[in-house]
Amino acid sequence: MTHTYWMDWSAEQEAEWAQAMDALIARYRSATPTAPRVGGRAHVGPMPQEGISPAAWLEQVQAHGLDHLAAMWRPDCLGHMTSPLPGFMPQLGRLLVALNQNMMKSESSAGLTRLERETVAMLHQRVFQRSARLSEPQHDQVEGVITGGGTLANLMAMWCARKQAFPGEAPWWQQLQQQGYRDAVIIGSRLMHYSFDKASELLALGSAQLLKLEVDAHGSVDLAQLDQTLAACQRERRKVMALVGVAGSTDFCSFDPLHALADRAQRVGAHFHVDAAWGGPFLFAPTMADRLSGIERADTVTLDAHKQLLTPLGCGVLLYREPQRSRDIMTTAPYAVRPDSWDAGRFTLEGSRPANVLYLHAALHLMGEQGYRSVLEKSVADARHLAALIQQHPRLELLLEPVGNVVVFRYLPSSPDWKDTAAIHAFNVRLHKRLRNLGPAFLSRSERVLPGQSGAACTFLRAVINNPLSQPQHLAQLLDDVVRCGLLLEAEVGDGQTAGRRDVVQAA
Ligand SMILES: Cc1ncc(COP(=O)(O)O)c(C=O)c1O
Known part of the structure; x- marks a missing residue:
């Protein structure tokens, strides 16, 4: 055994390890779950000087974590927004890890960069009701990107909104003053996901600049209060940077009236973002699709494939109605993501990224609209x-x-x-x-x-x-x-x- 024995496993070793994993999966899936144990003392000792054997490690990790799993694979697990996965997913996970492509850069992901563009374009057509792709793919813009989740997609959308509101070279707060405004705000209902609180902080707006409006008895934003708020913003010289519509709120799965929001966003010149992380897939469900009417007018849309599109975790999507808007937040670096390349990393908040597009592409194709x-x-x-x-x-x-x-x-x-x-x-x-x-x-x-x-x-x-x-x-x-x-x-x-x-x- 060399000191790098953990690198070059033989086919037999890999097969043995795969068997051990299969046995574990079968064991946990058939076991009656124990209460998930979260708190308590961690059993973390010092890092070993010499690596331990895979079998010894498995024993450790079972006792210290795996034996207390949340039973997400059970039919009676009805508490959260992730669900059991389609049967084809676990082995795709294996493929993805074995190939270890990095989607930041086309050099390290090659054909998968193209696959990601095609997959996002498929969703883009559906959400924005386009019968065909807008144009041939262009290297300097994208129809959307795959993100680590809905939070990142929402954050990127707000970043894009700020860029649109303050497009110049000067710092945004100087541009704000030059435009004659006192401050800038994001407006949405009080049922907005808490990722908008994070976005507001990260974009240096602060929590007081995130205006949360009342909702009616169905959980839809109160339009009368919205109109009053927009009028007050105009009076008080507060720039409305973004208007957020919620399509499937986290707590109640309620929907905002998207056309009414689109009208108002257009009137005040604000970026219109729809957070459809939860509710977006209802586009495939005829009895619910009406609730999403108006989503096609959004500047940006968040979807979360790892919720109702049934992919493994780590699969959010941000879509741009007009792909050229993706250029607003384009960022390049000479070592990897060069301006004239096809590198997706120019358009993402994240740097290195796994090829989770494989999950999404597989789900869209294997399940199809009928399946969803x-x-x-x-x-x-x-x-x-x-x-x-x-x-x-x-x-x-x-x-x-x-x-x-x-x-x-x-x-x-x-x-x-x-x-x-x-x-x-x-x-x-x-x-x-x-x-x-x-x-x-x-x-x-x-x-x-x-x-x-x-x-x-x-x-x-x-x-x-x-x-x-x-x-x-x-x-x-x-x-x-x-x-x-x-x-x-x-x-x-x-x-x-x-x-x-x-x-x-x-x-x-
Ligand atoms: C409406 C909505 N938006 C955004 C998110 C954030 O998604 P993620 O947890 O994937 O970051 C959630 C998560 O529950 C959500 O319900």
Whole structure:
């Protein structure tokens, strides 16, 4: 064995290792999940002087991490925005890692740079309703890019908006003053994803420059308040850098009226960005596609393939309606991403990037529009079914009629002592934690002022119906588990004094 034995494995060694991985995957997928363990002491010792054997490493990593996985592959995992993956994905992951192409530069990715352009162009045509590609691919612009996720795509879109608002060579804040403005703002609903808070900070605007507007009872931005805000911005010399439309909000899967936003963005000369990280794929679902009407008027659109397009993580997409807008943020470097090249790295915030386009290209081709249509239509129908089951149950309260495939509800304890809002919230927090430990069904939890309401935020359980494997029995089981858990918790607290009960619940 040489000191670089870990580099040059024989075909037999690779096959043996692949078998060990297959066995692990099979073992974890068939095991009843234990509660995910996150906190506690880490078992990290000093780095070994000499490398240990693969078998010894596997043993370590199982004990210290793999044995406590979130069971994302199960049909009753309905809590988050990632889901079990199509069967062809895991082996694609192997191919991708084995070839280790770097998408930053065409020299290190060759044909895959072209594949990425073609894949993004396919989505571009669909989103912007173009019957054919705008023009032959040009080396100095792109229709869009693949990013590490929706957060990065949103950040890039806001970067592009700032470039459009302040296109000169001088620092943007000097241009702001030269244009006669006091400051610059980004406007969207209060249900905007928190990536816009990050973008606002990173673009040196600050949190006060991100204006979050009220929403109506369906979670759509309040247009009357938007008009007032735009008028106030004009009066107070605040430049509207970007207007953000949400197409599928994180908490409720609600949609903004995109045409109305596009009209206003056009009127005030603002960049119009649509965050369709969650809801974009509903373009493939006839019963939902209307909600996206107007997306084709956006300057930029975020999609997140690792959500409803069912790719592995690390696959966001930013699209430009007019590809020349990609030049706004073009950045080059002599060592790799030269101006006259075909290098994708000129147009991305990230530098080195994996060829995750393979996942997306495979999913779009192997599933096709029909495949997505059936998965998405099923998820919306399942969400409605779950909402109906919740409404029928005396201990459960549906908090919002689902617009798409996210269902929010809470458990109502039976005792009149728990009628006050804070106690119900505390109870549901406790219930969620207990549910996580009891398993195996899995839901998430959030806290928001509900659409159409004002005042205190409400704590709620959130079912994200984005699991192609889930069946009606899993939805029913999920509610049974919630109720079982709620009753257990009520019984635990017993029939002590009200104050006592609260203490127990709030101590969770
Ligand atoms: C509406 C919306 N936008 C953006 C994001 C950010 O995506 P990512 O987690 O891939 O960065 C999310 C994530 O949940 C989202 O729901």
